[in-house]
Amino acid sequence: MSTAAVKVTTPSDREILITRTFNAPRELVWKTLSDPELLKRWLFGPPGWTMTTCEEDQRPGGSFRWAWSGPDNAEMVMSGVYREVVPPERVVRTERFEIGCPPQDGEQVATMVLAEQNDKTLLTLSIIYPSKEARDGALQSGMDRGLEAGYERLEQILAEEQNK
């Protein structure tokens, strides 16, 4: 393994902190996090989901809009506004789910920092939610989508069992 698995912690009631090291120079990692065509290639979420829209205007005051579609016509849309953009090291932006995450009502503030570590890059992403409920809702939404993927597999398994 050239990279360590992602770490997720909750330093406070309203925060999620995500850290991950990538085996690539910082400029390259920055590119994959800012170029819409590249973002679409990796940020498509749990099994069965794809990123359908990726609009980016990465400058202070500029906005972004990301949309995904999943099993059973499920949809998820997140948009927001950039507060700080310092290539290739720092982005601060507001994020809001338009569709797909009802418990996540309200705006969250995400701060992403890329730090050089020899030839590697450490990504730190801090997301601060308006409330503990919103934070827990965000964590749970991953769980729900994990369940969906589980159910899909269940249907396959049941179909296989019935054909035996």
Add this chain to the structure above:
Amino acid sequence: MQLATPEQLNATFIALADPTRRAILARLASGDATVMELAEPFSMSQPAISKHLKVLERAGLVSRGRDAQRRPCRLDAKPLEEATKWLETYRQNWEASFQRLDDLLEEMKATAGSKKIKRPQK
């Protein structure tokens, strides 16, 4: 801390996906029961209930007692606790995305004409 593997979580989700199995778990939460006792409230045969129990056993949610006559079923809540570890599922979703990003970065490094030797494995 020992974290549940995606396979273990899947087994739990599959077991929980069925209303009869959820009802069986709810019944066992109030105490051990035999297959006959479990079958009683459902309009189902004992073999049908046994089939559901097998799925629950495979997921580690139910264990069977040693008493040869009764073989009472017992709820084991640990996999349920694992499945409710939202953080872990959330983490796994991110990891899946980041592993695709790893692949993309490797591809970009290669096309950028990097002189680095190709690694056969990650």
